[in-house]
Amino acid sequence: MDSGSNPPSGDPVADIRGFRECLGQYVTGVTVMTAEHEGALVGMTVNSFASLSLDPPLILWSIRKNSTSLDTFRAAPNFVVNVLASDQIAVSQQFAVSGDVKFDGIVYERGIHGQPLLAGSAATLECSLEAEHDGGDHYLLVGRVNRFRRHDRQPLVFKQGRYAATIEHPSGGNKLGDNGASPNLPWAVLFRQAYADLNEAIDAMRSSAGLTFNQGRLLSAILEHPGLSAEALVPLSLVEYAAAQDAISALCAKGFIARSGTGLKITASGAETLNGLLRKVAAIEDSLLEGCSKEEVLVARRVLAKLIRSAEHQVAN
Numbered sequence: 001m002d003s004g005s006n007p008p009s010g011d012p013v014a015d016i017r018g019f020r021e022c023l024g025q026y027v028t029g030v031t032v033m034t035a036e037h038e039g040a041l042v043g044m045t046v047n048s049f050a051s052l053s054l055d056p057p058l059i060l061w062s063i064r065k066n067s068t069s070l071d072t073f074r075a076a077p078n079f080v081v082n083v084l085a086s087d088q089i090a091v092s093q094q095f096a097v098s099g100d101v102k103f104d105g106i107v108y109e110r111g112i113h114g115q116p117l118l119a120g121s122a123a124t125l126e127c128s129l130e131a132e133h134d135g136g137d138h139y140l141l142v143g144r145v146n147r148f149r150r151h152d153r154q155p156l157v158f159k160q161g162r163y164a165a166t167i168e169h170p171s172g173g174n175k176l177g178d179n180g181a182s183p184n185l186p187w188a189v190l191f192r193q194a195y196a197d198l199n200e201a202i203d204a205m206r207s208s209a210g211l212t213f214n215q216g217r218l219l220s221a222i223l224e225h226p227g228l229s230a231e232a233l234v235p236l237s238l239v240e241y242a243a244a245q246d247a248i249s250a251l252c253a254k255g256f257i258a259r260s261g262t263g264l265k266i267t268a269s270g271a272e273t274l275n276g277l278l279r280k281v282a283a284i285e286d287s288l289l290e291g292c293s294k295e296e297v298l299v300a301r302r303v304l305a306k307l308i309r310s311a312e313h314q315v316a317n
């Protein structure tokens, strides 16, 4: 929700959703904790991971007391922290849902203690369980790192209940001059600035339509896939499960979506809001490109598409 002049505040016990959204302002990475003990293979998506000590090398994370993986993680002498890379959202979603299909299609090798190291991670930390502490509805687990591996991949980011990717802060925190960005600046600097400014304009547009980012995502996903259940929609929306449930409840309350049987469908007022928003975004783009000829816009699009393709090719090699 847009904080505006009256930022949401309150008692975290009375308003768990507000409390969770407030905690979502703290940006984290995403990890999958894995372990195997007495034939039970477990893995779960976790963002409570943090470094604790360099000497000795300790890390920590917390696990819900009602997690189906709890007994194995508490009993296993060793576990692995797999820090996810930015292209591993599907892996994060797969390990965030209870069930015995978590490792389906997942490629992994075995670490020094035989624990699963997920392929494609940004980093892996092989740990032995050092200590366990009670922490409300969670247990705090402390691990001693026995071996680390850092891969040259960008990490996946989690903020405000959804996935994000890192970009360098535009111009190191200073906005480019008001008289406009110099076309002589490096491409990367111009892109970052254009991306940040465009995002800011679209964010403002969306909140003036009364939608949060997550609600906007869910609304688009429901428009695209009418009749799907919330469970099927969440992975498509790329919003974390609890935050997605909150967004769905809010959209129902606003009358933008309705439940039909086990599925969800967009209402006329939801479609009108979303289409109005898309028209406004298109208008922003048009106004930003005012003064550019059709040909210039076409060439800019081609150059951008070419740059993206070439950059992806370069990263892949």
Ligand SMILES: Cc1cc2nc3c(=O)[nH]c(=O)nc-3n(C[C@H](O)[C@H](O)[C@H](O)COP(=O)(O)O)c2cc1C
Residues within 6 Å of the ligand: 030, 043, 044, 045, 046, 047, 048, 049, 061, 062, 063, 064, 066, 067, 068, 069, 070, 092, 095, 096, 097, 098, 099, 158, 240, 241
């Ligand atoms: C981004 C993200 C971060 C999460 N962080 C935690 C966490 O720190 N601790 C936790 O217990 N559950 C966390 N969860 C929820 C678990 O992944 C989920 O409840 C669990 O995998 C369900 O499987 P289980 O049956 O093993 O409990 C997180 C989920 C997501 C999507």
